Amino acid sequence: MTAVSLPLLDAPAVSSSFWHAAWYRFKRNKVALVSGVVALIILIVAAFAPLIAPYGYAAQDLTHTLASPSVHHLLGTDQLGRDLLSRAIFGARTSMIVAFGAPVIGALIGVPIGMVSGWFGGLADFMALRAFEVFTMVPQILMALLLISLFGGGLINLLLFLGVTSWVGFGRLARAQYLALRDRDFVKAGKAMGVPTGRLIFVHVLPNAVGPMIVYFVQQIPATIFTAAGFSFLGLGVQDPLADWGKMINDGESYLQVSLLVALLPVFCIALATLSFSFVGDGLRDALDPTSR
Amino acid sequence: MIVYLVRRLLILLLVMLIVTMLIFGLMHAVPGGPFDQTQQPLPPAAMANIMRKYGLNLPLWHQYLKWLWSLLHGDLGVPFEEPTMTVNQLIRTAWPITLIVGGLTIAVSYVGGLIMGCVAALRHNTWLDWLLTSAVSTAGVALPNYVVGFLLIEIFAVRLGWLPTGGWGHPQDVILPVIAFALYPMALMARYTRASTLEVTYADYVRMGRARGLSERRITYRYILRTSLIPLITVMGPNIPNILTGSIFIEATFALPGLGSYFTTASLHRDYPLIMALVLIVAVLWGVCYILSDVAYTLVDPRVRLEGLSQ
Numbered sequence: 001m002t003a004v005s006l007p008l009l010d011a012p013a014v015s016s017s018f019w020h021a022a023w024y025r026f027k028r029n030k031v032a033l034v035s036g037v038v039a040l041i042i043l044i045v046a047a048f049a050p051l052i053a054p055y056g057y058a059a060q061d062l063t064h065t066l067a068s069p070s071v072h073h074l075l076g077t078d079q080l081g082r083d084l085l086s087r088a089i090f091g092a093r094t095s096m097i098v099a100f101g102a103p104v105i106g107a108l109i110g111v112p113i114g115m116v117s118g119w120f121g122g123l124a125d126f127m128a129l130r131a132f133e134v135f136t137m138v139p140q141i142l143m144a145l146l147l148i149s150l151f152g153g154g155l156i157n158l159l160l161f162l163g164v165t166s167w168v169g170f171g172r173l174a175r176a177q178y179l180a181l182r183d184r185d186f187v188k189a190g191k192a193m194g195v196p197t198g199r200l201i202f203v204h205v206l207p208n209a210v211g212p213m214i215v216y217f218v219q220q221i222p223a224t225i226f227t228a229a230g231f232s233f234l235g236l237g238v239q240d241p242l243a244d245w246g247k248m249i250n251d252g253e254s255y256l257q258v259s260l261l262v263a264l265l266p267v268f269c270i271a272l273a274t275l276s277f278s279f280v281g282d283g284l285r286d287a288l289d290p291t292s293r
Numbered sequence: 294m295i296v297y298l299v300r301r302l303l304i305l306l307l308v309m310l311i312v313t314m315l316i317f318g319l320m321h322a323v324p325g326g327p328f329d330q331t332q333q334p335l336p337p338a339a340m341a342n343i344m345r346k347y348g349l350n351l352p353l354w355h356q357y358l359k360w361l362w363s364l365l366h367g368d369l370g371v372p373f374e375e376p377t378m379t380v381n382q383l384i385r386t387a388w389p390i391t392l393i394v395g396g397l398t399i400a401v402s403y404v405g406g407l408i409m410g411c412v413a414a415l416r417h418n419t420w421l422d423w424l425l426t427s428a429v430s431t432a433g434v435a436l437p438n439y440v441v442g443f444l445l446i447e448i449f450a451v452r453l454g455w456l457p458t459g460g461w462g463h464p465q466d467v468i469l470p471v472i473a474f475a476l477y478p479m480a481l482m483a484r485y486t487r488a489s490t491l492e493v494t495y496a497d498y499v500r501m502g503r504a505r506g507l508s509e510r511r512i513t514y515r516y517i518l519r520t521s522l523i524p525l526i527t528v529m530g531p532n533i534p535n536i537l538t539g540s541i542f543i544e545a546t547f548a549l550p551g552l553g554s555y556f557t558t559a560s561l562h563r564d565y566p567l568i569m570a571l572v573l574i575v576a577v578l579w580g581v582c583y584i585l586s587d588v589a590y591t592l593v594d595p596r597v598r599l600e601g602l603s604q
Contacts, residue, residue, distance in 0.1 A: 031427075130308070130311075133304075133308050134308055134311050134312050134315065136579065137308060137309070137312045137575075137576040137579050137580060138312060138316070138572060138575060138576055139535060139575065139579075141540075141541060142541075142556060142571075142572070142575060145541060145556065145557065145560050146316070146319070146320075146560050146568065146572075148560075149560035149561050149563065150319070150320065150323045150560075150563070151323065222435055225437075226437040229437065230437060230439055230541075230542045233439060233542070233545075234541070234542070234545050234557065236561075249439075249440075249443060253443075256447060256451055257451070260447075263443070263447075264447070267440050267443055267444065270437060270440055271435075271436055271437075271440060274435045274436060274437060275431070275432070275435045275436070278431070278434065278435040279431070279435075
């Protein structure tokens with residue numbers, strides 16, 4: 001929280017829209033901007049992994065296991081002779097799939113529930129609040145662990161379970177937004193003019209409520225990278241031969257004495273990804289919602 | 294206040310009932326069971342015997358009621374994986390380990406975070422503030438604790454050989470897990486402390502105090518810090534149950550035989566009684582901590598009134 005530093009200069013008068021102003025504020029935040037570039041690079045690497053990586057994620061070079069960095073293997077190889085650089089690059093892919101996919105699932109479940117409960121109130125709100133209570137009682141990681149142990153691990157299951165268990169935050173947030181917005185004058189005016197409820201909810205209120213949701217979404221990304229890699233680290237997430245940073249730590253842990261890179265490279269990747277995405281999240285929060293500082 | 298507490302506790306009980314029912318139902322709804330062995334399948338007769346012994350042949354509602362009934366008598370059942378012990382005994386051996394690590398973590402992180410946050414805020418916009426907020430607290434919030442733990446092991450246990458790599462039994466086993474575990478709450482605490490202290494630092498009544506010639510020390514301790522620490526209760530309250538029930542990642546990294554690692558093995562083996570017991574502990578702790586933090590909030594801040602307890 002870079003809270004209450006210098007009061008930001010107001011966005012220039014020419015920038016007419018909210019998003020222009022937000023982009024202007026985000027640009028002024030150098031840390032967020034640099035992190036944004038790093039995050040973007042990670043995403044590009046993840047998207048084009050097969051084109052960038054020198055080898056496949058499962059390609060073995062059994063004559064060079066646990067090799068040190070060389071011309072053939074820029075960062076060396078692991079205990080099965082797989083190119084570490086390539087595995088780290090493909091690891092970005094699995095990591096990003098879960099890191100973006102899980103919050104999307106969470107938002108798809110949570111936001112509608114929050115919308116309905118915040119907008120309509122009454123019984124719907126009561127039910128939603130009790131559901132929030134029930135699901136906060138069992139922390140996300142434990143719930144996900146339970147689901148994984150029942151249905152098995154793997155990339156797809158990890159994505160699904162981390163997604164399903166992350167809905168509560170989105171639900172609470174959407175509820176708070178809709179609760180705060182539904183009594184605003186522009187909504188009353190819309191009602192008075194006979195705008196249908198569905199149109200009010202999606203066209204009039206949603207654009208006003210979406211800012212904090214985007215911020216929360218981006219803040220969920222580093223948290224999900226953390227949890228997903230953690231499960232793979234425990235051997236419960238992504239399975240061989242797929243590459244994943246958490247799994248690479250797990251693999252490399254036993255070979256620390258022989259080769260440092262096998263375990264430190266994935267550690268570095270996880271740290272880089274969580275750091276850059278959380279700086280972007282902080283920057284977005286400050287840019288989209290200047291009052292929250 | 295009494296009425297409020299009773300109401301909150303009743304709601305908590307209701308929620309607990311729903312939570313346990315959900316988890317119970319979920320565990321049994323999935324095909325397969327704790328005694329399915331693909332390697333050496335048991336003969337059907339022996340299987341039926343085992344199912345009868347643990348009451349797994351009964352209808353689900355009956356099993357749940359049986360579990361609830363023995364819970365009311367303080368009996369959490371027998372774990373499938375270690376039939377020589379009861380769940381109660383297992384928890385009695387595992388939880389103290391988690392509690393020691395957790396308690397130390399809370400102490401280290403809250404005290405450390407408070408001091409860091411206050412120092413950063415009182416030295417606002419100096420290099421010290423920059424170092425504490427940007428470097429320490431952001432890294433603490435963003436770096437996964439098992440990654441930190443891993444690095445700590447690599448440096449202090451493998452390279453320098455000063456501390457053990459993991460396990461439990463010696464006093465020095467505590468050090469690395471606590472550092473790795475405390476980093477996140479400490480960073481969080483520092484962030485919030487800094488923010489709330491800064492907010493108060495520029496408040497009108499503080500400027501007023503200064504204008505009237507109060508000593509800087511008096512302003513800092515009586516006027517700034519006293520008010521700035523209030524919001525921290527709600528921020529940090531919900532973190533306590535998390536820490537006291539342990540982290541599955543930290544306990545796996547450092548090979549600690551605590552609650553978290555039991556939860557991992559229990560879920561992998563579908564050890565129903567153990568899973569239910571652990572879920573129960575976590576959920577009760579969460580519920581109680583929420584109530585306590587709400588109550589504590591009203592005690593320190595007279596401006597806040599509990600919902601449904603207005604004048």
